[in-house]
Amino acid sequence: MGIKMKINKNLTTVNYNKGSGTGRIKYIVIHYTANNGDTAWGNTNYFKSVNRNASAHYFVDENEVWQCVEDKDIAWHCGTTGKYYHSCCRNANSLGVELCSEKDSKGKSYFTKATVKLAAELVRWLMAKYDVSIENVIRHYDVTHKNCPAPFVENVMAWGNFKDMLITEGDDEMVCKTDFNCCGKNIEMDRILKDSRNYIYLRDLEKTGLFRVTYNEKTKTPGLEFLLKDIPIEIDGETKTVKGLNVNGTNIVGLRDFCNALGNMEIDYKDGPVIIRQ
Secondary structure: EEEOHHHHOOOOOOEEEOOOOOOHEEEEEEEEEOOOOOOOHHHHHOOOOOOOOOOEEEOOOOEEEEEEOOOOOEEEOOOOOOOOOOOOOOOOHHHHEEEEEEEEOOEEEEHHHHHHHHHHHHHHHHHHHHHHEEEEEHHHHHOOOOOHHHHHHOOOOHHHHHHHHHHOOOOOEEEEEEEEEEEOOOEEEEEEEEEEEEEHHHHHHHOOOOEEEEEEEEEEEEEEOOEEEEEEEEOOEEEEEEEEEOOOOEEEEEEHHHHHHHOOEEEEEEOEEEEEEE
């Protein structure tokens, strides 16, 4: 059954740096809130408008995911004035994901199963979205040796089980709305993650205005056709038509068809540049 990753937003206005885009994302860093029974929304509200000198991109509780910093921007989640123990991961090239925590009668922090499950779904979704490898999903501890997230630092087996969830629960599909740029036009499509691969629906390609989805009843297979149109061209006062595409108001025609319309041009191609001659 497909899973739609619902992301709620309550973005901070102060606790972040402007980023250069999502191409910067190479790592996902896991944290814990170190509270007792807090909520994802409550944490985003805490960071909302007061300078806390800290933040994370996402907070996860048993029921919801709330976003505090846009993915393209830099959250303050794994920096240090001390020593770095990871050679590459920094705030500038990572996303921070905080799991809301609970405390037992002895004050020891732990995560509920529901929070861990939802966090794993979020991280798998982010891994697919930004092509982050399983090796680059790490703990705050791995970057600075801070005891964070404590339940995954103090119990290495629990951390291993979480990492296993990122690769062995791939039978489910996750569907998210994604903007694709096609010939300069942004088009919203459903992106489907299944078995660590990204897919789109063929029918969504029709939104580009360049294709028509077809179906061959005999072979039982789908197909794609370019939506070629007759584009009128006036040459020496005479109107001729050539087959082409209209992309965002720009007519695109084949060079060979254009040369044929001119009537006195030849086109050739021999493993190099296109040659046009009279």
